[in-house]
Amino acid sequence: VENVRLLDRLSSRKAALGTLYLTATHVIFVENGSEARKETWVLHSQISSIEKQATTATGCPLLIRCKNFQVIQLVIPQERDCHDIYISLIRLARPVKYEELYCFSFNPKLDKEEREQGWKLVDLSEEYNRMGVPNSYWQMSDVNRDYGVCDSYPTEVYVPRSATAHIIVGSSKFRSRRRFPALSYYCKDNNASICRSSQPLSGFSARCLEDEQMLQAIRKANPGSDFLYVVDTRPKLNAMANRAAGKGYENEDNYSNIKFQFIGIENIHVMRNSLQKMLEVCELKSPSMSDFLWGLENSGWLKHIKAIMDAGIFIAKAVAEEGVSVLVHCSDGWDRTAQVCSVASLLLDPYYRTMKGFMVLIEKDWVSFGHKFNHRYGNLDGDPKEISPVIDQFIECVWQLMEQFPCAFQFNERFLIHIQHHIYSCQFGNFLCNSQKERRELKIQERTYSLWAHLWKNRGDYLNPLYRPDHSQTRGTLCPQMAPCNFLYKFWSGMYNRFEKGLHPRQSVTDYLMAVKEETQQLEEELEVLRERLANLQKSQLNDYEVKSKQQDRSKQLGLSTSDNSLANTPQEYSNDLKSFPSRSPSQGDEEDSALILTQDNLKSSDPDLSATSDQESGVEDLSCRSPSGGGCLPSEDSGKDSDEAVFLA
Amino acid sequence: MLRSSQPLTGPNRKRCREDETLLGTVLDEKERGFVIDTRSAQVAKQARMTGGGTEPKSSYPQWKRLHRPLERGRPLQESFIKLVEACNDTSINMDRWLSRLESSRWLSHVKAALSTACLAAQCMDREKASVLVHGAEGTDTTLLVTALAQVILDPSCRTLAGFQGLLEREWIQAGHPFHLRCSRSAYSHARLKQEAPLFLLFLDCVWQLSRQFPFSLEFSERLLLALFDNAYASAYGTFLCNNEKERCLCKVKESTHSLWAWLNEPGEKKKYLNPLYSHNALVIWPSVEPQSIQLWQGLFFRWIRSSQHLDEAWAEIQRLVEGD
Numbered sequence: 001v002e003n004v005r006l007l008d009r010l011s012s013r014k015a016a017l018g019t020l021y022l023t024a025t026h027v028i029f030v031e032n033g034s035e036a037r038k039e040t041w042v043l044h045s046q047i048s049s050i051e052k053q054a055t056t057a058t059g060c061p062l063l064i065r066c067k068n069f070q071v072i073q074l075v076i077p078q079e080r081d082c083h084d085i086y087i088s089l090i091r092l093a094r095p096v097k098y099e100e101l102y103c104f105s106f107n108p109k110l111d112k113e114e115r116e117q118g119w120k121l122v123d124l125s126e127e128y129n130r131m132g133v134p135n136s137y138w139q140m141s142d143v144n145r146d147y148g149v150c151d152s153y154p155t156e157v158y159v160p161r162s163a164t165a166h167i168i169v170g171s172s173k174f175r176s177r178r179r180f181p182a183l184s185y186y187c188k189d190n191n192a193s194i195c196r197s198s199q200p201l202s203g204f205s206a207r208c209l210e211d212e213q214m215l216q217a218i219r220k221a222n223p224g225s226d227f228l229y230v231v232d233t234r235p236k237l238n239a240m241a242n243r244a245a246g247k248g249y250e251n252e253d254n255y256s257n258i259k260f261q262f263i264g265i266e267n268i269h270v271m272r273n274s275l276q277k278m279l280e281v282c283e284l285k286s287p288s289m290s291d292f293l294w295g296l297e298n299s300g301w302l303k304h305i306k307a308i309m310d311a312g313i314f315i316a317k318a319v320a321e322e323g324v325s326v327l328v329h330c331s332d333g334w335d336r337t338a339q340v341c342s343v344a345s346l347l348l349d350p351y352y353r354t355m356k357g358f359m360v361l362i363e364k365d366w367v368s369f370g371h372k373f374n375h376r377y378g379n380l381d382g383d384p385k386e387i388s389p390v391i392d393q394f395i396e397c398v399w400q401l402m403e404q405f406p407c408a409f410q411f412n413e414r415f416l417i418h419i420q421h422h423i424y425s426c427q428f429g430n431f432l433c434n435s436q437k438e439r440r441e442l443k444i445q446e447r448t449y450s451l452w453a454h455l456w457k458n459r460g461d462y463l464n465p466l467y468r469p470d471h472s473q474t475r476g477t478l479c480p481q482m483a484p485c486n487f488l489y490k491f492w493s494g495m496y497n498r499f500e501k502g503l504h505p506r507q508s509v510t511d512y513l514m515a516v517k518e519e520t521q522q523l524e525e526e527l528e529v530l531r532e533r534l535a536n537l538q539k540s541q542l543n544d545y546e547v548k549s550k551q552q553d554r555s556k557q558l559g560l561s562t563s564d565n566s567l568a569n570t571p572q573e574y575s576n577d578l579k580s581f582p583s584r585s586p587s588q589g590d591e592e593d594s595a596l597i598l599t600q601d602n603l604k605s606s607d608p609d610l611s612a613t614s615d616q617e618s619g620v621e622d623l624s625c626r627s628p629s630g631g632g633c634l635p636s637e638d639s640g641k642d643s644d645e646a647v648f649l650a
Numbered sequence: 651m652l653r654s655s656q657p658l659t660g661p662n663r664k665r666c667r668e669d670e671t672l673l674g675t676v677l678d679e680k681e682r683g684f685v686i687d688t689r690s691a692q693v694a695k696q697a698r699m700t701g702g703g704t705e706p707k708s709s710y711p712q713w714k715r716l717h718r719p720l721e722r723g724r725p726l727q728e729s730f731i732k733l734v735e736a737c738n739d740t741s742i743n744m745d746r747w748l749s750r751l752e753s754s755r756w757l758s759h760v761k762a763a764l765s766t767a768c769l770a771a772q773c774m775d776r777e778k779a780s781v782l783v784h785g786a787e788g789t790d791t792t793l794l795v796t797a798l799a800q801v802i803l804d805p806s807c808r809t810l811a812g813f814q815g816l817l818e819r820e821w822i823q824a825g826h827p828f829h830l831r832c833s834r835s836a837y838s839h840a841r842l843k844q845e846a847p848l849f850l851l852f853l854d855c856v857w858q859l860s861r862q863f864p865f866s867l868e869f870s871e872r873l874l875l876a877l878f879d880n881a882y883a884s885a886y887g888t889f890l891c892n893n894e895k896e897r898c899l900c901k902v903k904e905s906t907h908s909l910w911a912w913l914n915e916p917g918e919k920k921k922y923l924n925p926l927y928s929h930n931a932l933v934i935w936p937s938v939e940p941q942s943i944q945l946w947q948g949l950f951f952r953w954i955r956s957s958q959h960l961d962e963a964w965a966e967i968q969r970l971v972e973g974d
Binding site for chain 2: 282287288503513
């Protein structure tokens with residue numbers, strides 16, 4: 001469709017005119033006339049909702065909201081075209097069969113072996129070995145080898161040695177969805193472990209001998225402690241309500257030596273609404289500070305993030321400081337349980353703070369343990385009530401930790417953002433379906449590519465320059481302050497306002513420091529070479545050799561010369577009063593016309609004015625293949641200098 | 651950019667030829683200028699009753715007046731006190747933290763100050779127009795705007811030396827009454843009428859700029875904290891008294907040491923430098939969206955939470971940049 005306008009979300013005067021294309025996998029907007037042929041690509045999988053707005057004089061507005069928080073506003077000249085596009089997008093954004101998803105057509109031009117290698121990059125059996133199992137207390141059980149006991153669990157689970165197949169099967173019958181207690185993390189220093197399950201089907205008074213034996217086995221697998229924590233991550237009221245439905249929680253009287261604990265994290269519906277409210281705040285036009293803070297608090301989002309974090313901290317402390325094992329569950333053991341177990345593991349074990357370790361963590365606690373990616377993130381069209389930002393919350397917990405401990409993670413913010421992006425993009429096969437069983441049935445590994453391999457290949461973009469394995473902050477257990485620390489939770493504008501370039505600094509500290517690091521390394525290598533040469537020459541006593549020293553302006557070399565126009569930023573519309581004055585030609589460094597527009601005279605600063613140089617970054621073009629059949633995936637969203645990502649060290 | 655205090659138009663709309671001529675000489679024949687009044691239109695109008703007022707259009711035809719109310723005085727001090735109380739309150743749970751933060755309105759003041767300074771800068775840089783800034787007395791919000799606008803516009807004000815010069819010029823010499831404004835700070839129960847944290851607000855705004863432009867300021871947060879400390883209580887005479895006249899009368903220069911002299915000693919100086927600094931010749935335009943304005947944790951939580959991890963991070967940055 002031609003003559004479509006793409007509006008800048010906040011500043012209506014920044015509309016770009018171009019042509020809209022719909023392909024099998026993407027929506028593409030190509031701007032007319034610009035030499036750079038600016039394109040905005042959006043994967044259908046990313047589309048969360050489409051809204052047709054009231055027709056105005058200029059055309060029919062269509063608002064596309066994406067799961068990665070990009071919001072695209074188009075104005076289609078003809079109502080009929082707009083309607084057609086709307087209907088098409090609705091269908092395209094709600095695939096019915098897995099085969100419709102992008103990952104089945106995506107072709108990064110790798111051969112079969114490379115694809116296989118990519119899938120082997122993360123190996124969970126290696127991970128369990130690294131943790132220290134199997135050992136005298138823990139062993140791998142193949143009781144679920146055909147998914148006969150629990151179809152949402154992996155084929156390989158680790159259980160205490162004393163837990164026989166009979167006990168496991170018996171316990172599974174007493175657990176919601178058959179999700180029996182299994183090992184999530186083993187701490188070899190003190191034998192404490194984190195196990196996970198779903199809620200027991202205890203109702204008001206039901207008991208199960210095998211389930212009680214299972215918990216006892218877990219407790220005994222840790223000789224250093226005479227009791228076991230059982231942590232129910234639900235609010236007490238919800239757990240109690242479940243009893244009426246024949247489910248519930250463990251009664252301390254029935255299970256020997258357990259200490260039961262509720263840590264109230266709200267359910268998926270509350271979280272879905274919370275995110276919705278927060279995004280509404282993000283969509284406010286020129287909000288005041290009050291609007292923003294009230295809106296943010298009203299959404300409750302940061303409160304939920306803190307609740308998840310606090311639960312993780314509790315469990316990490318239990319394991320590291322008290323040396324007590326913990327059994328974690330929620331209702332079905334695939335949402336809050338996953339969040340809390342992975343946060344706790346991250347706090348406990350520095351390995352999970354490395355890039356590879358983080359991938360392993362997600363693979364273990366989310367992918368293998370049957371987190372319902374399809375239902376939660378809408379790979380296929382399904383029940384909207386199942387949709388919830390569960391893994392998004394976990395990823396945000398990691399970011400919050402990165403802000404508190406800037407040296408502790410090997411990876412940077414961009415790594416987290418790209419992972420979140422691909423959970424929704426369905427460009428890779430890692431996050432499809434609801435369980436390992438489903439993925440194997442669909443032969444995902446033979447038909448799609450692994451995200452981990454892709455990220456690993458581009459790992460240079462994802463490194464945290466401040467990370468040093470020997471740094472004190474990096475080693476051992478992370479201990480975030482629990483209280484008072486409300487203020488430590490910040491709004492993650494890098495994620496929720498990701499595509500609003502005007503909000504982010506023009507230069508990324510991370511990228512700059514990475515460049516410095518690389519350059520230092522290069523110079524050091526050069527220095528070594530020169531030193532050797534000098535030594536050799538001195539040996540052969542050539543007096544007339546001159547070593548030329550190079551003077552290099554470091555910042556120029558790194559391409560960070562600040563007289564470079566591409567670093568210029570442009571002002572927001574701080575005022576509407578200047579309209580009566582003729583606009584002058586822009587000052588040095590800016591390509592933008594500075595004419596201001598005008599709605600009404602008010603104190604609140606108005607809309608951000610995005611510089612023309614933000615062109616390359618507006619869309620997802622770099623993350624998805626330009627042509628599904630064609631070339632490779634461009635690794636990172638940014639083109640170096642104009643990066644919008646930043647690590648803030650406040 | 652010019653600054654002054656309010657014109658004394660009074661209820662009878664007095665005129666002053668000299669004042670009109672003075673402002674007239676600033677502009678060429680066809681040029682226009684802006685007057686940024688840091689009071690609301692209503693407050694400015696009411697000021698006439700007590701002898702003050704605004705520049706009437708008819709007498710100053712080449713000047714367009716813009717009103718950008720900025721908080722000052724008692725309400726600003728209250729805002730500060732409320733914020734500090736909220737920060738210290740360990741009993742608040744996450745549910746109410748943001749609304750406590752909001753009800754102090756401190757961040758709104760930061761946003762307003764930055765917006766107004768950006769407006770002044772925009773007038774000069776984009777519209778190539780001269781700007782006159784004033785409030786009532788010309789000693790508080792006026793200086794906030796002119797000083798901040800210069801940091802935004804002028805790269806030399808972002809150097810360590812230039813920033814000190816800016817402070818000396820736009821705050822100290824310009825007569826911001828430090829003695830009155832920075833006497834007891836947020837914990838004092840004596841609610842002094844003249845106390846108001848304008849200077850802190852300025853430092854907060856500069857900190858916001860340093861966060862949004864991490865490469866563009868030659869000095870670090872540490873300098874801003876040191877300035878905050880010294881404005882309230884200092885071993886040096888730089889921030890004493892309320893204006894040059896008082897400083898002369900008290901013989902400050904003869905009997906005290908200068909803060910600048912100490913800060914610039916080689917051993918001291920390096921503590922205040924930003925390892926990421928790289929001269930940026932351009933104007934820096936901050937985003938004043940609420941998401942872009944953050945609470946200055948380094949100041950407000952200075953004694954509440956450990957800065958260890960952040961300090962370690964900065965040490966690492968220093969190490970990387972210096973090529974250790």
